[in-house]
Amino acid sequence: MTKPAAITPASASTASALWTDYLQLLKPRVMSLVVFTALTGLVCAGKPINPIIAFVAILCIAVGAGASASLNMWFDADIDAKMRRTRGRPVPMGKVAGVEALTLGVVLSLFSVMFMGMTTNWLAAGLLAFTILFYAVIYTMWLKRWTAQNIVIGGLAGALPPAIGWAAASGSTPLNAWLLVAIIFLWTPPHFWALALYTSDDYARVGVPMMPVVKGAASTRRQILGYSLVLIPVCLAPAVTGLGGPAYLAVSALGGAVFLLLAWRVFRSRAGDAPGEREEGLYDVKAAAKDARNLFAFSILYLTLLFAALLVEKFAGIAPLPNLTGPFFSGLA
Amino acid sequence: MPNPFNETDEQAKARKGRSLAIALGLVVFIILIFVVSIVNMGGAIANRPL
Numbered sequence: 001m002t003k004p005a006a007i008t009p010a011s012a013s014t015a016s017a018l019w020t021d022y023l024q025l026l027k028p029r030v031m032s033l034v035v036f037t038a039l040t041g042l043v044c045a046g047k048p049i050n051p052i053i054a055f056v057a058i059l060c061i062a063v064g065a066g067a068s069a070s071l072n073m074w075f076d077a078d079i080d081a082k083m084r085r086t087r088g089r090p091v092p093m094g095k096v097a098g099v100e101a102l103t104l105g106v107v108l109s110l111f112s113v114m115f116m117g118m119t120t121n122w123l124a125a126g127l128l129a130f131t132i133l134f135y136a137v138i139y140t141m142w143l144k145r146w147t148a149q150n151i152v153i154g155g156l157a158g159a160l161p162p163a164i165g166w167a168a169a170s171g172s173t174p175l176n177a178w179l180l181v182a183i184i185f186l187w188t189p190p191h192f193w194a195l196a197l198y199t200s201d202d203y204a205r206v207g208v209p210m211m212p213v214v215k216g217a218a219s220t221r222r223q224i225l226g227y228s229l230v231l232i233p234v235c236l237a238p239a240v241t242g243l244g245g246p247a248y249l250a251v252s253a254l255g256g257a258v259f260l261l262l263a264w265r266v267f268r269s270r271a272g273d274a275p276g277e278r279e280e281g282l283y284d285v286k287a288a289a290k291d292a293r294n295l296f297a298f299s300i301l302y303l304t305l306l307f308a309a310l311l312v313e314k315f316a317g318i319a320p321l322p323n324l325t326g327p328f329f330s331g332l333a
Numbered sequence: 334m335p336n337p338f339n340e341t342d343e344q345a346k347a348r349k350g351r352s353l354a355i356a357l358g359l360v361v362f363i364i365l366i367f368v369v370s371i372v373n374m375g376g377a378i379a380n381r382p383l
Contacts, residue, residue: 015340015344015347015348016343016344016347017347017351018347018350018351019350019351019353019354022351022354050372052368052369052372053369053372053373056365056369059365111362115365118369119369119373
């Protein structure tokens, strides 16, 4: 593990930093997905919760996610400055000093965890603290620059918000909560590796051992298909564990079929074989990488639809399909 | 007009924006603490002998 930049003093003056630059440190777009999945967990818990307490719980999860993003931007400023996707971030741009990103991250972490604990319960607060630490320390400071399995293991941090939301509402996390975690956890590798197939130049240049850089594009395409084959049955599982209803089953099955088709196309493609397949922007790629780009884009839509289906069913009062697992997944309580 | 921080107009505007954002954040935090306290204590908090 090498870490040259975060500990070097910032040379830029931050006198002109706007408040929006600090907001950008919290990665608002990533935060929105975290909020969405956490809200789904909170609603799926099925326990009555005061709307104000629910709002504060989601706010704490959002702020906690923002705090870990800020810590990530402090630590990764050196490689962010060299990658096209990240070089416009406030720290590498010199708008905000690294130490300010660090301070913001630490302060918001403490506030979000303590407020969560005092407002809901300490299981939810503990899970939130674990998530922040896992992302900022285990993933950012250790895994990311050390192993090609970085986003596989590190994906746990992004997968935990539904369990935090569930715990905030009910004080417990039955297996159905962990099933939602498993869905995001298994979704992460095909999602990120599809992106990495056509952005691996950036990762290679800064020495981040993403799978296409270390094992090559063919191995990555094979693993994308492998993870997709495991992911789709797990996505279908809530329909038999008393969590998802008919709408969820339809979305997970139809979307899963499209996901597998796109993963198969990536497997058969030459995506990632030639360098420089990316133009400008995340979705603008050359012909060889289009299959990878399509899977990357659809993976976001699929995850969103899965959680949206659960949310809509709960709000619309649509009963889940019969639980074929007894109390095993839905909790003994 | 005095310029105690020796800053440009743009820097002064940015500082004002940051200060307002911090102030707004603090006010929202205080309101949330108050509301959450009331909610957690329950509706009958005032219904007790003095």
